[in-house]
Amino acid sequence: MAMQVNTLYFSATGTTRKVVSRVAEELSENLEKGMVVKSFDFTLPEARKEPLSFAKEDIVVIGVPVIAGRVPNVLLKYLNSIKGNEALAIAIVVYGNRNYDDALIELRDILQLNSFKVIAGGAFVGEHSFSKILAKDRPDEKDMAIANNFADQIYSKITAQVDFQIVSVKGNFPYRNYYRPKNLQGEAVDIRKVTPLTNSDCTNCKLCVSVCPMGSIDKEDVSKLIGICIKCGACIKSCPTEAKYYDDEDYLRHKYELEIEFAARREPELFI
Numbered sequence: 001m002a003m004q005v006n007t008l009y010f011s012a013t014g015t016t017r018k019v020v021s022r023v024a025e026e027l028s029e030n031l032e033k034g035m036v037v038k039s040f041d042f043t044l045p046e047a048r049k050e051p052l053s054f055a056k057e058d059i060v061v062i063g064v065p066v067i068a069g070r071v072p073n074v075l076l077k078y079l080n081s082i083k084g085n086e087a088l089a090i091a092i093v094v095y096g097n098r099n100y101d102d103a104l105i106e107l108r109d110i111l112q113l114n115s116f117k118v119i120a121g122g123a124f125v126g127e128h129s130f131s132k133i134l135a136k137d138r139p140d141e142k143d144m145a146i147a148n149n150f151a152d153q154i155y156s157k158i159t160a161q162v163d164f165q166i167v168s169v170k171g172n173f174p175y176r177n178y179y180r181p182k183n184l185q186g187e188a189v190d191i192r193k194v195t196p197l198t199n200s201d202c203t204n205c206k207l208c209v210s211v212c213p214m215g216s217i218d219k220e221d222v223s224k225l226i227g228i229c230i231k232c233g234a235c236i237k238s239c240p241t242e243a244k245y246y247d248d249e250d251y252l253r254h255k256y257e258l259e260i261e262f263a264a265r266r267e268p269e270l271f272i
Contacts (some may be wrong), residue, residue, distance in 0.1 A: 105171025
């Protein structure tokens with residue numbers, strides 16, 4: 001049976017989707033001209049309710065964003081419910097130019113435990129969810145060219161090998177603790193409960209309701225949250241009137257720190 005390329009991703013602001021889709025499209029073209037890539041987007045809550053299983057003949061390009069240096073813990077239950085059935089997998093994480101820490105090795109391990117054969121891994125950079133200037137507009141054309149090359153190398157590996165070993169990637173095990181920002185006194189602060197506010201520019205278009213990956217914005221009153229906020233940036237970056245914002249002191253200091261200290265461009269890292 002012929003191989004089938006699939007994408008599987010969580011992408012609140014579109015950066016992870018862009019990388020995963022490019023790798024999958026290039027790989028599918030290499031394998032078979034005109035192959036249609038099957039796409040599974042689990043960004044929104046409803047998509048994470050359905051069980052998902054792949055076949056041995058599948059190739060799955062799987063992408064998640066990095067939050068606090070790890071795979072987002074809100075996704076662990078869903079990711080661990082997916083059945084790999086010996087499908088080949090390419091693990092991709094997308095981070096906001098600070099560091100991906102142990103996210104890639106964690107994603108690789110999750111997939112391996114769920115019976116995927118993880119043959120490649122990549123850490124790409126996307127515009128930071130907290131900022132509109134840190135890694136602005138990335139992934140960009142240079143990143144996309146690297147994604148194409150990554151796919152070409154994966155194709156060469158697939159066509160040259162029959163038995164695959166788990167790919168070696170950068171990271172620690174046991175995994176490091178989730179990254180925590182620090183205040184002016186150098187003490188770690190917890191911004192997990194920080195939530196966005198809504199100003200008077202809001203037109204009640206409810207776009208923020210439709211894009212929230214946690215389903216946490218109240219449809220009747222979009223200024224209220226009925227669930228958790230993972231600081232993914234979806235509501236803020238999609239708002240047509242820029243009515244959504246944060247005012248928490250620790251959050252804003254951390255945002256500023258990231259924009260200043262981690263402004264130097266980082267490049268994608270590939271493992272094949």
